Amino acid sequence: MQVLTLTRPDDWHLHLRDHEQMRAVVNDTARQFARAIIMPNLVPPITRCEQALRYRQRILSALNPAYSFEPLMTLYLTDSLSVVEIKSAAESPFIHAAKLYPAGATTNSDAGVTHIDKIQSVLEAMQKYDLPLLVHGEETTSSVDIFDREKVFIDNTLIKIRQQYPELRIVFEHITTTEAVDYVLSENAKTAATITAHHLLINRNDLFKGGMNPHHYCLPVVKRERHRLALLNAASQHPGKFFAGTDSAPHAQHAKESACGCAGIYTAHAAIELYAEAFDQSNDFTNFEAFMSISGAKFYQLPVNQQSITLIRRSWKMPDKLSFGEQSLIPFKAGQNINWTLTNSNEK
Ligand code: DOR
Ligand code: ZN
Numbered sequence: 001m002q003v004l005t006l007t008r009p010d011d012w013h014l015h016l017r018d019h020e021q022m023r024a025v026v027n028d029t030a031r032q033f034a035r036a037i038i039m040p041n042l043v044p045p046i047t048r049c050e051q052a053l054r055y056r057q058r059i060l061s062a063l064n065p066a067y068s069f070e071p072l073m074t075l076y077l078t079d080s081l082s083v084v085e086i087k088s089a090a091e092s093p094f095i096h097a098a099k100l101y102p103a104g105a106t107t108n109s110d111a112g113v114t115h116i117d118k119i120q121s122v123l124e125a126m127q128k129y130d131l132p133l134l135v136h137g138e139e140t141t142s143s144v145d146i147f148d149r150e151k152v153f154i155d156n157t158l159i160k161i162r163q164q165y166p167e168l169r170i171v172f173e174h175i176t177t178t179e180a181v182d183y184v185l186s187e188n189a190k191t192a193a194t195i196t197a198h199h200l201l202i203n204r205n206d207l208f209k210g211g212m213n214p215h216h217y218c219l220p221v222v223k224r225e226r227h228r229l230a231l232l233n234a235a236s237q238h239p240g241k242f243f244a245g246t247d248s249a250p251h252a253q254h255a256k257e258s259a260c261g262c263a264g265i266y267t268a269h270a271a272i273e274l275y276a277e278a279f280d281q282s283n284d285f286t287n288f289e290a291f292m293s294i295s296g297a298k299f300y301q302l303p304v305n306q307q308s309i310t311l312i313r314r315s316w317k318m319p320d321k322l323s324f325g326e327q328s329l330i331p332f333k334a335g336q337n338i339n340w341t342l343t344n345s346n347e348k
Contacts, residue, residue: 013245030069090129194245
């Protein structure tokens, strides 16, 4: 395959941060994607609709006016979020989901949910008003091995949520294991999952190859090769249940390259090309468009985009670093060759 033409994709899981940092990264996504689900883990988190709408305005004001990009906003669930807020979110044309971060699971999750029992009425309201639940699916009990946290979360929490709320639409975010793939496939169309480009491209050896590499550290942490292959198989062979969500998560270089490096990999700059590289490994682009551009829109009950994009097999070199406000940002695959080039940006 030398040329790929497909409907313009959306990114169903994106971190943009705020203010100067957001302004530094938002157009990387807007150049590639038509829409993105914007994660609410700011400090303080986006827990009210009114905050989400103001954040949306800040994003819109930072956009390059040449691009036609729509941010799809989300709320951050806490132990004390009210049912009224869920109802307002479901009624808003700008808010599309609420995100469950188990407290302590990842970056800026301290205000997250301490136990699922604390949000029963909220989950009930989400089911009733049909607001999708986005899940960071990792068990946070510190005695659970970091490589097992996703599987334990499925067994201890996700299965229960699904049993209690059979009509709730659930996106299992950034899945990393064969167990998560199997779980999503075993459920009906109300359960779907996002898969990142980096989890399709690297395994846990890449965290340590040639020395510890903080730019390959994210949460959930990358797993064994057999899990990566299961993700690649899910993305390329099971259209409908799995879709692209980059989890592109910018952190300043100094915050990554430190004694306590932050979790997050920045892929927004070349996300579509990176997904094409991953699909290349499966040698099968049949379902590339479904994964990138169709299945997510259908799950969110949004129209599929009208425009199309073209990728050609032509290599280019990823910059060593990008600017991130006053700081710098090291992109995924910094300094390496990328085999695909997106030929047209998301212009109006
Ligand atoms: O690696 C990650 N970074 N995983 C997350 O769940 C959050 C994200 C971030 O916000 O930096
Ligand atoms: Zn994320």
